[in-house]
Amino acid sequence: MKRRSVTPWRVALPALVVAMGLGLVLGGRPSLVDWRAARSVVFESDDWGLCGYAPDTAALAQLDPAVLQIGKTPQAYLTSTLEDSTAVAALAAVLAGARGRDGRPAVLQPNYIMGWQAPVQGEGEPDGRQLRDGILPAFHPRYQRPGLWDAVEGAVAAGVWYPEYHGLWHFDPGARAALCAADPAAAAAAARGLLLFPGSHESYELDDARPLPVLAAELAAGMAAFAGVFGRAPDAVIAPDYHWSHRHERLWRDAGLTVVQAQREQRHPDYEGLFGRLRKVLARVLRREGEHRLTHLDRNARLETAQLGDPALAMSRALRGVHRAWSRGEPAIVESHRVNYAHLDPRVAADGREALAGLLAALGREPLFLTDVEVARLSRGGVSWRRAGDGLLVRNLTHTRRPVVLPGGRLVFLAAGESATIRDAASGLPQQGGD
Ligand SMILES: [Zn+2]
Structure with a gap:
């Protein structure tokens, strides 16, 4: 009988898997921050700035949604719309009504889509067969929102609005343009200002078929527009439809982004099936x-x-999620899309605000409201800084006095557990203590 030889990979592969598994279980370096004690809450909210899904109720009149083959797109999205100044101000007021343990208001991270496609205006009414590209702060002609940027500026200044990056289009713009040129139903929807088109639920901005240099140029354009509107570069990013791969992460990193949101939600062919999931786990360990x-x-x-249709239920589930995260020793990161706060049906937005207000009231002054970039910096070094409406907000969540390196290389020293706002950039001294 012939003896089977043991090929090196037969030993190496299982060994690698075991090693990675151990690495995962042991979790790498311990965090400098005790997240169980920090009881922090982060709000991540996608789709702000997106010129969709419908500009107004008239655009939906006598429309058979079946024509658009919208797949699994939830009903609540069909009648959602680009936020206006009233929606932003009303949400900002809810956030400002809550105070965290450090005396600062609750802060929401609206993740922005910066670009839009609108029908080309020929002679007479546009028929939607030809599209042109546009970018914020200019609005899609069907989505005029006077006063929106003033409301956003007010919310940023109040410390309740910390914009981050979502994408340029949210879908594959070339696929949509080609469809509008060929398909009368798609063209008719675009002419009405509707964002949805046949197959839009499976049209990905970061599709693998889209060349990386094109995506890099779009990222540069989107981030430049972002900086123009908000006066700073974004720190964090969430891929549209959670569809991205490590190739896109490289683009983000090279563009200066430092935080990737919603890792667990990632949907991509590379990470499907048993081997895909294993690959994701391994990638995660290696990344750590x-x-x-x-x-x-x-x-x-x-x-x-909006998807649940029950503010009390939505609120109680979110509250349970926050407490569970804390008990696991994690920062609570709450997902809450724009559809809950900007909608053609004013009851939907009122319900969204009611649920958020209820959650904030139930949390009381216990939480520390943080942003992604703060969580990332605190996890790495125990201290953080970020721009706030009234200066630089610095924090030390460790148990010892520590220096914080500010932009430009300046140092400030913070006592254990201290957070402060640096208003006087020249002196570099904290003007206001807290926590
Ligand atoms: Zn989105």
């Missing part, structure tokens, strides 16, 4: 050890009132 420029965060609570 070797990646020092991108931090991956997970959403671990949901406040999606």
Whole structure:
């Protein structure tokens, strides 16, 4: 009988898997922050700035949604719309009504889509067969929102609005343009200002078929527009439809982004099936050890009132999610899309605000409201800084006095557990203590 030889990979592969598994279980370096004690809450909210899904109720009149083959797109989305100044101000007021343990208001991270496609205006009414590209702060002609940017500026100044990056289009713009040229139903929807088109639920901005240089140019354009509107570069990113791969992460990192949201939600052919999931776990372990420029965060609570249609239920589920995250020793990261706060049906937005207000009231002054970039910096070094409406907000969540390196290389020293706002950039001294 012939003896079977043991090929090296037969030993190496299982050994590698075991090693990775151990690495995962042991979890790498311990965090400098005790997240169980920090009881922090982060709000991540996608789709702000998106010129969709419908500009107004008239655009939906006598429309058979079946024509658009919208697949699994939830009903609540069909009648959602680009936020206006009233929606932003009303949401900002809810956030400002809550105070965290450090005396600062609750802060929401609206993740922005910066670009839009609108029908080309020929002679007479546009028929939607030809599209042109546009970018914020200019609005899609069907989505005029006077006063929106003033409301956003007010919310940023109040410390309740910390914009981050979502994407340029949210879908594959070339696929949509080609469809509008060929398909009368798609063209008719575009002419009405509707964002949906046949197959839009499976049209991905970061589709693998889209060349990386094109995506890099779009990222540069989107981030430049973002900086123009909000006066700073974004720190964090969430891929549209959670569809991205490590190739896109490289683009983000090279563009200066430092935080990737919703790692657990990632949907991509590379990470499907048993081997895909294994690949994702391995990639994650390797990243924890070797990646020092991108931090991956997970959403671990949901406040999606519009889809549930029940503010009390949405609120209680979110509250449970927050407490569970804390008990696991994680920052609570609450997902809550724009659809809950900007909608053609004013009751939907009112319900969304009611659920959020209820959650904030139930949490009381216990939480520390943080943003992604703060969680990332605190996890790495125990201290953080970020721009706030009234200066630089710095924090030390460790148990010892520590220096914080500010932009430009300046140092400030913070006592254990201290957070402060630096208003006087010249002196570099904290003007206001807290916590
Ligand atoms: Zn989105």
